[in-house]
Amino acid sequence: MSAFSDADTAQTSQAQTPRGPSGWTVLLVLLLLVLAVFLVFPSESFSSHPWVLALQTQLRTGVTWIGPYGIVMLIGGIVGLAEISSTFPNYPREALLTRWAQILILVNALAAALAFWIARIYVSPENLGLLIVGVGVGFQALIRTRFTLAKQIGGSGGDVELNLGWLYDQFQRLCKTQIDLELMQGRRTAVTRLLERYPTLADLYSLATYTVAARATLTPQEREERLAALEKLFDSKAPAHFTRAQMALNILENGGQAYVDLLLTPPGAGAPAAPTPASVAKQLIDKYSLADLVTMTKRMTDSPEVHTWVEQAAEPTADMTETQRKAAIAQLLVQRAGAEAVQKELEKQP
Amino acid sequence: MQMKKVRLDEKERRLLRTLARGGVMSPSRVSAETLILPGETLKLLKGLADVGLVLLRDDPDSIDGQLVVLTAQARDFLALET
Numbered sequence: 001m002s003a004f005s006d007a008d009t010a011q012t013s014q015a016q017t018p019r020g021p022s023g024w025t026v027l028l029v030l031l032l033l034v035l036a037v038f039l040v041f042p043s044e045s046f047s048s049h050p051w052v053l054a055l056q057t058q059l060r061t062g063v064t065w066i067g068p069y070g071i072v073m074l075i076g077g078i079v080g081l082a083e084i085s086s087t088f089p090n091y092p093r094e095a096l097l098t099r100w101a102q103i104l105i106l107v108n109a110l111a112a113a114l115a116f117w118i119a120r121i122y123v124s125p126e127n128l129g130l131l132i133v134g135v136g137v138g139f140q141a142l143i144r145t146r147f148t149l150a151k152q153i154g155g156s157g158g159d160v161e162l163n164l165g166w167l168y169d170q171f172q173r174l175c176k177t178q179i180d181l182e183l184m185q186g187r188r189t190a191v192t193r194l195l196e197r198y199p200t201l202a203d204l205y206s207l208a209t210y211t212v213a214a215r216a217t218l219t220p221q222e223r224e225e226r227l228a229a230l231e232k233l234f235d236s237k238a239p240a241h242f243t244r245a246q247m248a249l250n251i252l253e254n255g256g257q258a259y260v261d262l263l264l265t266p267p268g269a270g271a272p273a274a275p276t277p278a279s280v281a282k283q284l285i286d287k288y289s290l291a292d293l294v295t296m297t298k299r300m301t302d303s304p305e306v307h308t309w310v311e312q313a314a315e316p317t318a319d320m321t322e323t324q325r326k327a328a329i330a331q332l333l334v335q336r337a338g339a340e341a342v343q344k345e346l347e348k349q350p
Numbered sequence: 351m352q353m354k355k356v357r358l359d360e361k362e363r364r365l366l367r368t369l370a371r372g373g374v375m376s377p378s379r380v381s382a383e384t385l386i387l388p389g390e391t392l393k394l395l396k397g398l399a400d401v402g403l404v405l406l407r408d409d410p411d412s413i414d415g416q417l418v419v420l421t422a423q424a425r426d427f428l429a430l431e432t
Contacts, residue, residue, distance in 0.1 A: 200411045202374040205419065209373075227422055234419060235405045243407075281413055309385055317389040327378035327414035328388035335382050 039063060068120075068132050069113050075136035076112030080105040087176060090253045091183055100178035107171070108140070115139040143168045187252060190260045194248040197264055204247040205234055207263070211255045226254065277331070280339045283346055284330035290314050290322055293329045300337040300345065356401050356427070361386055362394055363431075369404065369420045370428055377406075378414040403427065 039060055081096065084104060088095035095101055116135045123131055143164060150160040198204050212218070212226045233246050252260050284293060297310045313328050334342050358366070361384075368383050369375060375383075381391035395418055399406040403424040409417040420428075 201409050202412070202417055205374050205417075224422065231405060231421055234407060236407075240409050240411065278413060285413065305385070309387070313381070313388050319392065320389045324378060324392075324414045325388055327376065328381040328391075331376075331379045331413070332382035332385075 035059075068128060069116060071132050072112045072116040072136045072139075073109035076108040076110075076140060077105050079140045080108035083172070084175075084179070088179065088183070091187075091256060094183055094186060094257045095179050098179045098182040100175045100182065104172070104175040111143070112136060112139055186257065187249070190252050190257060190264075191245060191248045193264050194251060194260060195244060198248075199244075201234075201240055201244050201247065204244055204251070205230070208247050208251050208254070211251050211259070215254060275339050275343045277334045277339045280342050280346070281327065281330040281334050284333065284342065285323065285326045287346065287349065288326075290326050290329075293326055293333070296345070297329055297333045297336075300333060300341070303336070306332065306336060356403065361390075362398060365391065365394055365398065366403065366420065366424055366428055369418065370425065374417055374419045376412045376414050377416050377418055380418060398424075 038056065084095050084101045085092035112135065116132070116139075119131060119135050125131065146165050147162040148159050149162055152158040194204070198207060208230050209227065212223060212230065215223070218226070230247075230250060233243060233250065236243060238246075251263075255263075284296075288296065291314070294310050294314050298307050301307070310329055310332065313325055313332075316322075316325075364384050365380060365386070368380055372379070372383065377392050377395055378388060380386075380395070381388040384391065386394070395404055395406055398404045399418075402421055404418050404420055406416060406418045408415060
């Protein structure tokens, strides 16, 4: 498929970019490594300047003070990240890149840091490691918890509850809605572009089944279920344009945004595309009568079996329209004589 | 999934094998590739659709207004045969 060869072009152009997001990540990691080396090794071993010694001491103090906050914030951020990726399993990467996802992660991290700051005031820092883990994990669980203090016998709903998770639930719901709205805009654009690039149901169905089959992380049961859903979609009595849109959405959901971007990579400039068998057959149907098609097929092929078939296929039958009979003969001619030879023959005719 | 027991003749098997190679096809292309007459091809495909081995649907973009594709059941059937 041309889309796959186009991927190479896309990768090459990406590699030529001087500094993308990965370049900055490498830079950041290097910076952190340099900082770690500077903090770990005694400064006397590489410099005797007093300002270097002072800087190292100050940095060590700073890291000792700020490090626990960093760990607690990291735990909070990871929990937020896991919540988003599990809420949007089909688009985890795209969901994480939205503004509201970043807000949710940041709020989780900052709330954890605040809880740690409060805990540090009231709890003696003798066992700092335990405090970090306790606040990092415990606080995340606490703000999502609903306590039932007293439960009515029979359970008719009059329980006394302390719902600490209510506020977080509201915030989480707001974030989910906003992320979904942000994603919807991108989904609509991707579906429209897929439909422009792959306009036929045949193309979209082939691509959709390939996408499911190519997913490495699906279990056999999941794969079977998704293929069955595709079959159901194909078999629906819905109009073709609706089925095509659903099929495009299915490709996006199974393949993700990056895969769709790859499929939509514009074809590179090169030799003009050769005529496809389907397009040549379509021209034959539009240009020739049934009788002319029979004559042409007999002229361009030399198998007696084919000649007999063509004559019989052209005969009128109760359940076949003339277009259907012409379509079968045109397809046979293209298949036997080759699309290019038939195209040349078509070009000879005025 | 429990597979229904179906008895197929040689022409029907030929149609299934052609669809297994070609993917989504128009009935006229299946007819041209199998050299089974168009009317008979359509009749056989409708019979195969009734037993759940192919899906046949209308499509205005197709050269003859219809598309046909194998079902998972038919793929299992072909896999058992080979």
